[in-house]
Amino acid sequence: MRPTYNKRNGTLYPVNYTTKDASKRESFDIIRIPFTRYKPKYHHPENWLIHYSYKWQILGQASLEEVRTLIGLEIQKDSCELKLLGNSDKLISYEDLQSPLLRSSLAMINLEVLEWEIKYNSKNKKTSKCLLRLCSSLCYLQITDSV
Secondary structure (H helix, E strand, C coil): CEEECCCHHHCCCCCCCCECCCCCCCCCEEEECCEEEECCECCECCEEEECCCCCEEEEEECCHHHHHHHHHHHHHHHCCCCCCCCCCCCCCCHHHHHCCCCCCCCCCCCCCEEEEEEEECCCCCEEEEEEEEECCEEEEEEECCCC
16 A cells, blocks of 8 residues: 555655654554545556545554564565566556556565666766666666656
């Protein structure tokens, strides 16, 4: 599940994820999030719209063992799937994103290799690429979000 807001790009701002008692969220917190409905997008099928006025509630904190178990299950599910985003190509076409919906745009994977390449092009613009090995296959991905 990916909490989103009903404004530009679904981006959450601090006012959206403030807890009832205004406490700071910590790693491994168990949080109740007031969702209103499932709102998938082609590139983010896990989107859920949050309620605009209800506050988030911290219910407790997961133990390290509980987190390891949950993360382990997610990693096992996705780590040997070369088609993380629906295909094994270098690029994903707009048509591929439209139908059917991706299974997920988020995944926890156990990489065999991870290397970053950050360079400046002739216009002095930073470009980033990532080399990773997944299921014994090398993937060389262009990073489109700013680093």
